[in-house]
Amino acid sequence: MSDYTQTLDSEDKRTATRVAALDIGSNSFHLVVARIVANDVQILHRLKMKVQLARGLDADNWLSDEAIARGVDYLRMINESLGDFEPDSVRAVATFTLRQARNARQFLTAARDVFPYPIEIIRGMEEARLIYQGVAHTQHAEGRRMVVDIGGGSTELILGDGFDPIALTSLQMGCVTFTNRFFRNGEIKQKQFDKAITATVQIMEIAPEQFHELDWEQTLGSSGSIRAVTEQAMAMSGGAGDRHVTRKQIKELVSLCVSAGHVDELPFEDISEERRRVFPAGLAILKGIFDAIDIKELMYSPAALREGVIYDMEDRLSHHDIRERTAQSLATRYDVDLDQAQRVLNTTWTLFDAVSVDWKLDQQEYRSLLGWAALLHEVGLQINSRGVQRHSGYILQNVEMPGFNQEQQQLVASLVRFHRKKFKKSEVREFSLFAPPEIERLIALLRLGVLINIRRQDDTTPFFRIKHKKNELRLTFEAGWLSSQPVFEASLLRECIQATGLGVNLEIR
CATH class of the missing domain: 3.30.420.150 (Exopolyphosphatase. Domain 2)
Structure with missing residues (x-):
């Protein structure tokens, strides 16, 4: 067999992944379609549409109905051009105008009817990072x-x-x-x-x-x-x-x-x-x-933002997610007790892996975001141990987190905000990328991961079996163990009440 034929055979065996990035800008919408082969990004197609969304943003940061309709019309055309792309292969990011618009949710709701892919509103610093990645790689x-x-x-x-x-x-x-x-x-x-x-x-x-x-x-x-x-x-x-x-x-x-x-x-x-x-x-x-x-x-x-998004997608597909580096950096900056964070992470992921399919959480993104919340749930100790959940939530809501879009960052902050004490549904912001039942179930899992490891020691973490069905979760501990731990048992029984408010029927045995 000739070297040329061997090369062709090798090429045929390579896995090529088609991806698309959409930049929903204030002046133009930019679409880039590419394929990733052997960790190499090959740009296949570019499309630019002059939308001038920012012209519809008034002095009170209210986006006009006309501007919303114009933007949605262009999204409909872009969706038609994407054809049969899988949801995980398309990443759409929105910048300044939707960052500023007080009624951005109105735009996202209307867009969802014609554009089935999630739209991420990214912060300015994240936009800058992605722009640099696009330029640096090209x-x-x-x-x-x-x-x-x-x-x-x-x-x-x-x-x-x-x-x-x-x-x-x-x-x-x-x-x-x-x-x-x-x-x-x-x-x-x-x-x-x-x-x-x-x-x-x-x-x-x-x-x-x-x-x-x-x-x-x-x-x-x-x-x-x-x-x-x-x-x-x-x-x-x-x-x-x-x-x-x-x-x-x-x-x-x-x-x-x-x-x-x-x-x-x-x-x-x-x-x-x-x-x-x-x-x-x-x-x-x-x-x-x-x-x-x-x-x-x-x-x-x-090259600019949309190419940066493509290369960021390539990094994630290659398991080099910058968000992991961001979370680790924050853990170091806020002197997180990494041993305790690892205990909480292990327990939380054990619970998640058991229930994810029944609870409709079977996406890697949910597991990752829950894991980062487990890692960072105690960053607020740098402020005060009293009300640590509030302090941690505040820090994660406002600190710069490269790689995270606005809603991903807000979700991590919300999970951490309610990892202990009373859950208040009225204080959870509305999301467009995540549904309330999903958020509440993730909070329930993190709370259990924290509570089960409350003693902060490896040899005191109890063994338990997990049984689940739909919104029900049963944790069964070794015979006689709970009765020998009355304080811990009382805490778990109180958590059963809190779990009800999170849509989870928690049973302890």
């Missing part, structure tokens, strides 16, 4: 690099080295929101540019100090606004070389825009009407960033 660079992404509603800046970000920030300024604020009627005047640039410089003052103090070798930009600016800079220079823009060229583009006087009169070829409308705002933000952190030149990178 653009080779030696030494430190700065990545800038100007979206419709927010701008992300990331300083990194190799695949590791050093500093990240997400700032509330974008080409759509700045258009509404400074260039609403399409008029372009020097005074408007000056105000927009000054606003950018002021906002940049809250960026991490590393952006102002550290040096880097290369600056990359990864958004539609930056692509448009670099394309026009190339046109001015005769169209030679890579897409890049210098400080001088940005200044010339500002003068060109002011001379035009209106977006309809901009002398740019090959630019869409939608991009034309937001071009001055994107340019003003970019100039403000150049001025604030003294950038001399910026190169354009076609």
